[in-house]
Amino acid sequence: MFNPLLLLFLPKCPFTDAKLSLPKIQKPKITMLIKRILISLIKVTQAIIYGFVFVAFLLAKPMFAEQGRITNLRVAAYNVEFGRSTTPEQVGKMFKPYNLDIIGFNEVPDGNWTARVGKVLGMQHSYVGKISSANHKDKYKSILSRTPFEVTAEHELTVQRKRSWNPASCVKATTKIDGVLVAFYSLHICRSTDSHNTGHAYRLANEVLLKEKTDRVIVLGDFNNNMGDTAMDTLEASGFRATWNDLKIDVTKDFTYNALKPMQPNQGVIDHIFYNTGSGGSATDGGIIELNKALSDHKPVWAEIAFPQVLKRLKPKN
Secondary structure, eight states: OOOGGGGGGSOOOTTTOHHHHSOOOOHHHHHHHHHHHHHHHHHHHHHHHHHHHHHHHHHHHHHHHHHHOEEEEEEEEEEOGGGTTOOHHHHHHHHGGGOOSEEEEEEEOSTTHHHHHHHHHTOOEEEEOSOOGGGOTTOEEEEEESSOEEEEEEEEOOOOOTTOOSOOEEEEEEEEETTEEEEEEEEEOOOOOSOSSSSHHHHIIIIIGGGOOOSSEEEEEEOSOOTTSHHHHHHHHTTEEEHHHHHTOOGGGOOSBOTTOTTSOOOOOOEEEEEEGGGTOEEEEEEEOOOSSOSSSBOOEEEEEEEESSOOOOOOOO
16 A cells, blocks of 8 residues: 655655746846836827827917917107108118108108108108197198008097187097008197196097007107196007006106207207007117207107007906
8 A cells, every 4th residue: 555655755756746847036036027028108198198189289379379479669759840850861871770660750840751761761651640739830740651551541639728729639540560560640739737628639549549449559759748747648549558657767857848959958858769559569778869069949759568468358347
């Protein structure tokens, strides 16, 4: 009879013991292999995701660039005192370093005076109004532009007020610069410091500019008023901002009239440039142009205004 206990005393045979016939695989090696596979898969997945994000960014980039684009508009205002002390060619030469887009003249002669300035500057488009300030000779308002006009008009601002000269007016032109439509006003109005509902500035703010539908508006010229006067407060209250504010220029310490007699008591800064606050614009450069030899009894003023090409529309409040 076979005794199974005898198997305990027999040597292990490689052919009968499965443990001896199979190679041993260490568990740590399996774990490392799985980790390497998982890491590779994660890296491939990340690369795919980053690729999709990059492609999406490239496709979306033009849209974001369009939203951030800015149109820089360089403008100037100049009361030339009916050209008594200068010629159009001299004025053009003076303005040339400023590379202007639009110029608003006042007390300017009729005829081709404005166009002659444009010939020097390479600005081919001009518009001259028909109303001469106070019915004096050659005190018209005009606009000179580097780009073509779409609309031109003149608005009379005459008021029944004892201390006002009449008639007064502003000329308007709309033009596109870099595809952006801008309404531009050049004016010459009378001083009105003591009343909020009379005067040329009041009519300008409440009857003319109030009806303006263009998103970007510039108003400049000889206001015959200092900042802080009632007339200027009226304009600011209607949604317009003076470029002096952005440029941090203290106009109480300077003057634009009388440039021909700088040593006598002057009237301070009475020539201004405004833009509508709803445009999202801001003045980035500008000031009073100081000349070694005055070409008029006023000093010219200029500004560079940056307008965003895409305006952010605010939702109306309920």
